[in-house]
Amino acid sequence: MTEYFEEPDLSGNRGFQSLREGFYKALFFSFAAATVLTTIGIFLTLFVDALGFFRSYSLVAFLTGLDWSPSLEPVSFGVLPLVFGTLTVTFTAAVIAIPVGTLTAVYLSEYAAARTRAVLKPLLEILAGVPTVVYGFFALVYVTPVIDFFFPGVSTFNVLSASLMVGIMTIPMVSSISEDAMSAVPDSLRQAGYGMGATKYEVTTDIIVPAATSGIVSSYILAISRAIGETMIVTVAMGMQASIPAVKTADVFGLGIPFVHPGEVFLGSGQTMTAAMVQIANSDLAGGTIAYESLFAIGLTLFAITLLMNIVSNVISERYREEY
Amino acid sequence: MEESTTGDWSETGLDESDGGDRDIEQIPEAETIIEARNLDVYYGEERALNDVSMSIPEQKVTAIIGPSGCGKSTFLRSINRMNDLIDIANVTGELCFKGKNVYDEDVDAVALRRQVGMVFQAPNPFPKSIYDNVAYGPRIQNDTENLDEQVEQALRQAALWDEVKDRLDERGTDLSGGQQQRLCIARAIAVDPEVVLMDEPASALDPVATSKIEDLIDELSEDYTVVIVTHNMQQAARISDKTAVFLTGGHLVEYGETDRIFQNPRNERVEDYISGKFG
Ligand SMILES: Nc1ncnc2c1ncn2[C@@H]1O[C@H](COP(=O)(O)OP(=O)(O)OP(=O)(O)O)[C@@H](O)[C@H]1O
Ligand SMILES: [Mg+2]
Numbered sequence: 001m002t003e004y005f006e007e008p009d010l011s012g013n014r015g016f017q018s019l020r021e022g023f024y025k026a027l028f029f030s031f032a033a034a035t036v037l038t039t040i041g042i043f044l045t046l047f048v049d050a051l052g053f054f055r056s057y058s059l060v061a062f063l064t065g066l067d068w069s070p071s072l073e074p075v076s077f078g079v080l081p082l083v084f085g086t087l088t089v090t091f092t093a094a095v096i097a098i099p100v101g102t103l104t105a106v107y108l109s110e111y112a113a114a115r116t117r118a119v120l121k122p123l124l125e126i127l128a129g130v131p132t133v134v135y136g137f138f139a140l141v142y143v144t145p146v147i148d149f150f151f152p153g154v155s156t157f158n159v160l161s162a163s164l165m166v167g168i169m170t171i172p173m174v175s176s177i178s179e180d181a182m183s184a185v186p187d188s189l190r191q192a193g194y195g196m197g198a199t200k201y202e203v204t205t206d207i208i209v210p211a212a213t214s215g216i217v218s219s220y221i222l223a224i225s226r227a228i229g230e231t232m233i234v235t236v237a238m239g240m241q242a243s244i245p246a247v248k249t250a251d252v253f254g255l256g257i258p259f260v261h262p263g264e265v266f267l268g269s270g271q272t273m274t275a276a277m278v279q280i281a282n283s284d285l286a287g288g289t290i291a292y293e294s295l296f297a298i299g300l301t302l303f304a305i306t307l308l309m310n311i312v313s314n315v316i317s318e319r320y321r322e323e324y
Numbered sequence: 325m326e327e328s329t330t331g332d333w334s335e336t337g338l339d340e341s342d343g344g345d346r347d348i349e350q351i352p353e354a355e356t357i358i359e360a361r362n363l364d365v366y367y368g369e370e371r372a373l374n375d376v377s378m379s380i381p382e383q384k385v386t387a388i389i390g391p392s393g394c395g396k397s398t399f400l401r402s403i404n405r406m407n408d409l410i411d412i413a414n415v416t417g418e419l420c421f422k423g424k425n426v427y428d429e430d431v432d433a434v435a436l437r438r439q440v441g442m443v444f445q446a447p448n449p450f451p452k453s454i455y456d457n458v459a460y461g462p463r464i465q466n467d468t469e470n471l472d473e474q475v476e477q478a479l480r481q482a483a484l485w486d487e488v489k490d491r492l493d494e495r496g497t498d499l500s501g502g503q504q505q506r507l508c509i510a511r512a513i514a515v516d517p518e519v520v521l522m523d524e525p526a527s528a529l530d531p532v533a534t535s536k537i538e539d540l541i542d543e544l545s546e547d548y549t550v551v552i553v554t555h556n557m558q559q560a561a562r563i564s565d566k567t568a569v570f571l572t573g574g575h576l577v578e579y580g581e582t583d584r585i586f587q588n589p590r591n592e593r594v595e596d597y598i599s600g601k602f603g
Contacts, residue, residue, distance in 0.1 A: 114411065188448035194409060196461050196511065197438030206460070211451050 046303060049296035053077075056290050062297060068242040068271070070280060070291040077294050079273070079301060081242035086228055086272040086305075088265060089163045089238070093227040096167030098220055101174025105216075108175065109182035110204045121179075128172035136236030139165040144237070151267055157239030160266040165233050170223040177222065181215020182208050214320040221313035225306055231274040239269025240279055273298045347578045347590045354381035357519060357549050358403055363417040365398050365407060365574070372398040373574040375417070380566070385541060385550045387560035387582065390570035391597065396553040399570070400521050403551065404440040405433040422518070438465060441512035445524040447504035449496030449511070454479075454488050457496040457507055461515035474514055481547075482510035483540050502533025509540065513548065520544060522552040526559070538563050557598060561586045569594045 054062070057077050065078015104124070108117050143161040148154050185208050193203035209216065245264035249256040271279075280295045358380040365373040372395045380386045388396045398407070405426055407413040418425045426436050438461075449457050458475045462468055475492075479485040484506040488499070496507050505525060512520055522541070526534040541563050544550055554560050560567055561582060568579040571593055578585060578594045589595040 186448075188444060188446060189450060191406070191409070191442075191444060192448040192450065192508070192511075195404070195406060195437060195442035195444070196464065196515070197434050197436075198460075198464050199434050202464050206464075207450055 043303070046296050046299050049293055050300040053290060053293035053297045057294070057297075066244055068276065070276075070294055071283065071285065075291065077290075077297070079298060081244050082271060082273040082276050082298065083301070084244050085159070085234075085238070085242060085270040086274070088159055088270065089166055089230070089234060089272055090224055090227040092160075092163035092266075093167035093170055093230075094220070094224055096164065097170040097174050097223050097227075100167075101171045101219070101223070102178055102216065104171065104175040105178035105182060105219075106204055106209070108179045110200065110208060121176075124172045124175055127168075128176065130169075132169060132230065132232040133236060135165045135169050136162070136233040139233060139237035147267075151263070154267045155239060155269050157237060157241075157269045158267055159238055159270040162234045162236075162238035162270075163266070165237065166227050166230050169230070169233065170226055173223045173226060174219045177219035178212070178216045181212035181219070184215070185211045214317045217316045217320060218313060221309055221316070225309045225313075228305060228309070229274060229302070230272075231278060234272045234275045235278045238271065238275060240271050240275065241269035242271040242276060243268075273302050347580065354384060356380065357382040357422060358551070359418075359420040359423075360399075360402075361418040361420070363399075363402060363415070363419055365395070365402055366414045366416075367410070368412045371574060373402065376570075376574070376576045378568055378576055378579050380549065380551060382549050383545060383547070384565040385545045385552060385563055386566040386568065387564035388551065388553045388568050388570065389555070389557060389560050389597075391572060392555075394570040394572050395574035396570055397523050398574070400442075400523050400551060400553055403519070403521055404437045404442055406437075406442065408433050438515060439517050440519040440521060441515065441517035443505070443508050443512050443520065443522040443525045446528050447501055447508050449499070449504050449507050451495060451497050453493045454496050454499070454507060455492040458510050458514045460511060465515060467515070478510040478514035479507075481513055481540075481544070482506045483536060483543075484510055500533075502529050502536060505529060505533070505537060506540065509537075509544075513544070517548065519549045519551065522550065524553050524555060527555060534559075557586075557600075569597065571597065 062077050062079055064080065065076060066080055067076040067078045068081045069076050108120060112120065139161040140157070143164055144154065144156060144158060147158065147160055154160070189207050189211060190203055193207045198206065245260045247258050247260055250259050251257075277295050277298050280291060283291075285292045356379040360376050360378050363373055363376040364371065374395075376395075376399060388399060390396055398413075401407045402415055402419055403421070403426075407415060415427055419427060421436065421440065424431065426433075441461075450460065452460075455475055458478050459468075459471055462471055462474050467474075476485060476489075479488065484503060487503060488494075488507075496504065499507060505528075509520075509525070525541075526537045529537065538559065541550055541552065545565075552560075552564065564582045566580065567582040567585045569577050569585065569589075569591075571577045578589060578591045585594070586598060589598055
């Protein structure tokens with residue numbers, strides 16, 4: 001014989017709950033939808049206007065042309081000089097930001113005493129918060145004179161100073177995200193390493209860095225994407241001379257080795273895709289002209305490059321997923 | 325028994341200044357490999373070990389038991405200087421390994437840890453292959469001439485070889501909890517340390533995995549000195565030769581033959597603790 005209690009009330013009636021839940025869901029959905037729609041809208045505008053450009057200018061000529069001159073007759077819309085400018089800046093910035101940022105992250109995460117870290121981390125974050133126009137100004141006013149000291153005759157607006165500044169600007173991005181990734185490696189793994197008689201250097205290089213690879217590589221990709229999209233520094237400090245340096249041939253043991261003179265790449269002016277877009281947007285070119293529409297063609301190209309970077313980044317994080 | 329290479333044990337383990345509250349036996353029948361003399365450990369202001377003196381015999385299993393927070397892990401970590409990693413930890417007194425005070429100026433903690441291995445409460449294999457986990461110690465010590473054999477031997481000693489021999493390149497982190505812990509033991513013994521410290525190595529494991537680890541510890545004591553912290557009194561009684569009982573405040577209250585401690589504890593509080601009246 002089982003005697004039951006009074007039947008419990010499990011109806012959970014809190015008054016109009018299905019209605020309220022439905023309302024919340026709709027509310028949150030509308031915000032998510034607004035974000036997605038904005039993105040799609042931007043992409044569509046870009047795409048439609050770029051299409052307008054490609055109706056009057058050949059896609060092949062755009063993608064392979066070596067001359068960018070949107071306002072001087074005869075006009076020419078070869079995007080390669082701009083891509084070259086962007087790649088030069090990005091590559092140089094990466095060469096600075098990746099090693100400096102990674103080593104800073106290693107120091108902060110594994111070597112610095114708690115007190116040192118408490119001071120340094122916020123300082124780095126301040127560096128990340130400086131408006132980029134300040135970096136651009138700094139490049140122009142302080143870095144270029146230093147370059148001029150070593151390489152007299154450098155242009156006032158030059159690729160090197162802008163690239164250096166973009167590199168410095170992206171250091172905090174690499175160091176902060178990499179440091180987060182390294183700090184997130186569980187302490188038990190450090191203990192395991194030290195317990196085996198590993199030195200701090202061995203624990204860092206054999207255990208912490210490999211375990212944090214996915215986060216570290218993500219920080220690189222993010223920094224590179226940031227450098228590709230950086231606009232203000234290059235607009236202020238790099239000039240407006242889109243050009244591809246001449247490829248020369250060096251005779252090495254009878255072999256013709258093609259090379260580009262670094263001075264030609266770095267010490268003169270240059271222009272990135274972003275800076276070219278600013279220039280067009282600021283000029284008095286009327287809407288609807290082909291030069292104006294070329295802005296969207298560059299934008300679409302940039303978009304494609306950034307998208308590619310994102311895909312690469314996802315593939316890499318997938319490959320090096322943290323498994324601790 | 326091998327010839328003594330270490331310091332004398334005649335004065336080991338005795339705390340003559342101290343009267344009735346403590347009962348710390350000498351260890352006359354085996355060589356002392358680790359000896360604490362008036363060891364204190366502080367975390368900032370808090371005293372976690374209070375004047376601990378004891379000597380641990382070579383190639384035996386010594387169990388450390390006591391209620392939570394009484395300083396068992398702290399004592400274990402003071403043996404291989406893992407306390408160095410805790411900024412606020414401060415050690416005074418002596419902890420001798422083979423007669424050498426490991427807190428002397430000229431002792432390198434890294435070198436010490438290569439002879440005094442450690443297994444932790446939660447299995448913590450590196451996110452590397454099973455092989456690389458075991459090979460890690462030999463590699464950092466540049467002792468890789470017979471690496472394959474060393475890895476196999478360590479895995480055999482850890483009673484894991486048969487389960488993993490066909491998948492040495494799989495990740496250590498993909499093993500079951502019990503297997504991971506045996507992997508960590510294999511990793512610790514691959515460098516052939518003198519001592520293996522274990523901090524509650526089976527507390528995260530189910531009974532079957534636990535009994536495997538216990539069998540393993542028994543076998544390890546043929547080649548190594550094992551110092552094991554455990555919360556499980558039956559486990560201490562089953563596997564250890566000596567038992568040290570710490571009580572709250574970081575006091576070592578009783579230390580002696582395991583059988584004697586469990587059958588006939590001399591200290592009243594130890595008796596209460598062992599019979600489950602507190603702790
Ligand atoms: N890293 C630390 N920082 C500060 N205090 C600590 C630290 N580790 C331990 N303590 C303190 O030292 C005392 C002893 O701790 P310990 O970890 O050695 O105890 P235990 O006997 O191992 O306990 P349990 O059985 O719970 O593991 C405790 O009071 C604890 O709060
Ligand atoms: Mg403990």
